Amino acid sequence: MKGKHPKYRPYKQPAGGWGAAAATAKVLMQQSVLTKGSRALLSMNQPGGFKCPSCAFPDPDKRQTLEFCENGAKALAFEATKRRVTREFFQAHTVSALRDKSDHWLEMQGRLTEPMRYDPGSDKYVPVNWDDAFALIGRHLRGLDSPHRAEFYTSGRTPNEAAFLWSVMVREFGTNNFPDCSNMCHEPTSRGLPPAIGIGKGTCRMDDFDVTEALFVIGQNTGTNSPRMMTNLVEARKRGIPIVAINPMPERALIEFTSPQDVVQMATFGHTDIASEFVHIRLGGDLAFFKGMMKVLFERDAAGEQVLDHDFIATHTTGFDAIRADVEAQDWDEIVAHSGVGEDQIRRVAEVYVRSKATMLCYGMGLTQHQRGSQLVQQACNLLFLRGNIGKPGAGIVPIRGHSNVQGDRTCGIDDQPSQQLLDSVEKVFGFAAPRQPGHNARRAVAAMMAGEARVFIGLGGNFVRAVPDTERSYAAMRGLDLTVGINTKLNRQHVVHGREALILPVIARSETIVTSKGEQALSIEDSMSKVTASRGVLEPASPDCRPEVEIVCRMAMAALPRTTTGWAAFAEDYDLIRDKMEAVYPEMFARLNEKLKNPEGFHLDVPPRRREWPTPTAKANFLVLPGLEVNDGVSDDRMLRLATIRSHDQFNTTVYSNNDRYRGVWGDRMVLFINEIDRTARGLRVGQKVGLETIFGDGITRRVDGLTVLDYPISPGAVAGYYPELNPLLPLDYRDAISETPAAKSIPVRVISDVGAPD
Numbered sequence: 001m002k003g004k005h006p007k008y009r010p011y012k013q014p015a016g017g018w019g020a021a022a023a024t025a026k027v028l029m030q031q032s033v034l035t036k037g038s039r040a041l042l043s044m045n046q047p048g049g050f051k052c053p054s055c056a057f058p059d060p061d062k063r064q065t066l067e068f069c070e071n072g073a074k075a076l077a078f079e080a081t082k083r084r085v086t087r088e089f090f091q092a093h094t095v096s097a098l099r100d101k102s103d104h105w106l107e108m109q110g111r112l113t114e115p116m117r118y119d120p121g122s123d124k125y126v127p128v129n130w131d132d133a134f135a136l137i138g139r140h141l142r143g144l145d146s147p148h149r150a151e152f153y154t155s156g157r158t159p160n161e162a163a164f165l166w167s168v169m170v171r172e173f174g175t176n177n178f179p180d181c182s183n184m185c186h187e188p189t190s191r192g193l194p195p196a197i198g199i200g201k202g203t204c205r206m207d208d209f210d211v212t213e214a215l216f217v218i219g220q221n222t223g224t225n226s227p228r229m230m231t232n233l234v235e236a237r238k239r240g241i242p243i244v245a246i247n248p249m250p251e252r253a254l255i256e257f258t259s260p261q262d263v264v265q266m267a268t269f270g271h272t273d274i275a276s277e278f279v280h281i282r283l284g285g286d287l288a289f290f291k292g293m294m295k296v297l298f299e300r301d302a303a304g305e306q307v308l309d310h311d312f313i314a315t316h317t318t319g320f321d322a323i324r325a326d327v328e329a330q331d332w333d334e335i336v337a338h339s340g341v342g343e344d345q346i347r348r349v350a351e352v353y354v355r356s357k358a359t360m361l362c363y364g365m366g367l368t369q370h371q372r373g374s375q376l377v378q379q380a381c382n383l384l385f386l387r388g389n390i391g392k393p394g395a396g397i398v399p400i401r402g403h404s405n406v407q408g409d410r411t412c413g414i415d416d417q418p419s420q421q422l423l424d425s426v427e428k429v430f431g432f433a434a435p436r437q438p439g440h441n442a443r444r445a446v447a448a449m450m451a452g453e454a455r456v457f458i459g460l461g462g463n464f465v466r467a468v469p470d471t472e473r474s475y476a477a478m479r480g481l482d483l484t485v486g487i488n489t490k491l492n493r494q495h496v497v498h499g500r501e502a503l504i505l506p507v508i509a510r511s512e513t514i515v516t517s518k519g520e521q522a523l524s525i526e527d528s529m530s531k532v533t534a535s536r537g538v539l540e541p542a543s544p545d546c547r548p549e550v551e552i553v554c555r556m557a558m559a560a561l562p563r564t565t566t567g568w569a570a571f572a573e574d575y576d577l578i579r580d581k582m583e584a585v586y587p588e589m590f591a592r593l594n595e596k597l598k599n600p601e602g603f604h605l606d607v608p609p610r611r612r613e614w615p616t617p618t619a620k621a622n623f624l625v626l627p628g629l630e631v632n633d634g635v636s637d638d639r640m641l642r643l644a645t646i647r648s649h650d651q652f653n654t655t656v657y658s659n660n661d662r663y664r665g666v667w668g669d670r671m672v673l674f675i676n677e678i679d680r681t682a683r684g685l686r687v688g689q690k691v692g693l694e695t696i697f698g699d700g701i702t703r704r705v706d707g708l709t710v711l712d713y714p715i716s717p718g719a720v721a722g723y724y725p726e727l728n729p730l731l732p733l734d735y736r737d738a739i740s741e742t743p744a745a746k747s748i749p750v751r752v753i754s755d756v757g758a759p760d
Contacts, residue, residue: 015230015253016227040080054071055402058206070227074657075655085109107492110490114506115506116128138559148453152458153179153464165550165571171423172557180441186368186399188376188739189201192375193399196378202528204360209360218363219363223649229400244276248283276352284632287628288337290379292332313385316620317622318620338630340716358392361384363399373737381621390609391609407526423436450477456499460552462654466725468733485503516548517573532604533597534597639751647723671707675710676718679717690710708722
């Protein structure tokens with residue numbers, strides 16, 4: 001592409017199809033792994049193979065020969081790449097120079113190959129042997145005057161065995177400081193669902209898609225963030241099942257989709273129309289929309305229609321009268337204004353819901369990343385309760401989780417607010433006194449760094465510093481630490497924004513084999529529908545100096561806990577022993593764990609609401625009231641727009657595969673601002689104009705990002721969108737959901753700043 005400006009042309013073809021096939025082939029060739037990658041793809045998500053290192057969407061009950069999507073292929077290709085980051089690479093680049101490189105450039109350098117230590121004298125990373133690396137970590141951790149001065153981050157790609165040992169090690173060290181990636185996305189699910197249904201997980205399985213009678217997809221860009229789910233949506237539409245897509249931005253895959261594995265569609269350039277109804281909701285209008293739908297149901301019930309499941313409500317719920325009173329008090333004009341959806345469409349969608357005897361409600365971060373995201377999830381439950389749509393085939397609430405095994409990490413103890421029951425069990429099994437005070441989530445960890453309270457940060461995977469809000473302040477806080485440790489497969493921003501001392505520790509990837517003195521080892525992964533399966537890599541490790549996460553955790557524990565009696569050395573060699581301890585700590589959940597994992601299809605963890613048992617204090621499902629119609633605090637600025645940070649089709653979380661976003665028609669740049677034409681003309685802006693955004697927050701801190709190219713896009717009026725993580729500097733650390741403390745990244749109040757610095 002000529003010039004520096006992005007080329008923008010609307011993408012009019014169906015999502016998937018030949019575009020996805022071409023992108024898959026291109027990325028395999030780009031990473032020089034066409035043969036090796038193709039072979040590995042045949043083992044990905046297959047019985048006896050390895051789990052996709054990308055999203056957490058489950059494997060289908062009946063697998064196809066090629067059970068992967070375009071973005072899963074990208075994740076594997078970048079993991080299996082032939083490119084290597086060696087000691088010669090670090091010798092050729094100062095950290096200051098690497099800091100100026102883009103996220104995509106860092107990712108493209110390839111796999112890390114040996115442990116490295118930051119040398120402040122040369123401003124370069126230099127080789128360090130594993131023994132010395134662990135000794136350095138142990139010295140820093142043992143030297144802290146309080147265990148609460150260390151932050152132990154967990155990425156969602158961490159397998160169950162490593163996550164479990166991580167949780168044990170950190171608690172034996174003496175803290176519950178467990179910032180993890182779910183804190184920034186689906187923590188409102190983990191904190192919002194338990195008061196409603198008693199568990200912080202979804203209630204559906206894959207076979208529910210086969211018998212559902214209606215699907216609602218809310219705040220979720222399925223074709224990019226969980227593309228394998230498109231197979232379920234296509235099959236549902238072929239059966240005539242209505243799909244209601246609710247989003248501030250029309251996403252291509254939810255409009256038209258061609259399955260790359262459908263030979264006929266591919267040969268005829270055909271497609272499936274996905275959304276039977278698209279609801280172009282106002283950004284943050286979900287609460288008003290839910291209440292509008294419930295208001296229709298209550299009106300029709302009052303008129304004598306059988307639209308509510310009164311038996312379910314009477315037998316299984318509490319709080320019905322309060323929710324009815326709250327909803328009936330809402331005014332239709334206000335509902336329409338706050339939702340951005342006309343009353344006629346709300347009634348039409350409500351009719352879809354009424355006609356369905358089994359409805360699945362699927363949601364993503366468009367629902368969770370608001371100031372009242374946890375309560376918004378509860379309102380989705382309210383809607384389902386009214387027609388008994390939890391605990392029967394084809395019905396339930398379906399959080400579409402992001403990273404593979406992010407749910408499993410929480411299951412295995414990665415929790416800054418652990419239950420007393422869990423801590424009692426850990427004490428009984430391992431014989432040490434578990435810390436009882438709550439620890440730090442991601443937001444509190446950054447705040448502790450900013451305050452100078454935290455001194456050590458260790459990241460078990462991920463790219464923490466790039467993922468968290470308030471980028472400039474977070475970077476400064478990270479640089480003030482005594483030690484930062486990044487345990488990763490690839491180079492990322494975390495390694496170049498570091499503490500006074502820093503380590504990079506390379507790990508064996510999900511697709512690679514793990515062999516110890518006890519033979520080949522398997523890991524286990526939990527998907528977003530609570531199914532646990534074994535994962536066995538098939539590729540050779542990228543370097544002989546890469547180590548499994550389990551071994552790294554065990555050796556770190558031995559270095560930090562000189563008086564430990566936990567069998568860390570044995571755990572590092574035999575993962576069956578780890579799973580024995582997992583069963584001991586979680587006897588009901590992981591009973592006969594090693595035996596169950598021998599089944600290539602895995603097993604489902606128990607989700608009591610599926611059988612209409614409610615582990616809540618009331619022993620019932622709870623209708624919960626969120627007063628009003630707004631999920632974000634008001635801002636007194638007549639030029640205010642709400643910014644949603646989004647991901648491109650060519651990225652996964654903070655990993656940027658290219659600077660393109662095919663389905664939104666953007667090529668060669670990520671510094672763009674999507675805006676509705678009405679809002680653009682009202683501010684006198686031109687398509688292609690460079691502008692800045694400034695946050696409206698009122699804490700005296702200027703947060704601004706410049707150099708954004710204005711692009712017309714059919715986003716709902718009053719909203720703009722731009723890419724994460726480039727726009728994270730605009731998100732204040734304290735702009736969050738009050739319950740989960742998840743950043744409210746889908747509703748940041750901003751104003752547009754023109755070239756000359758004045759608000760437009």
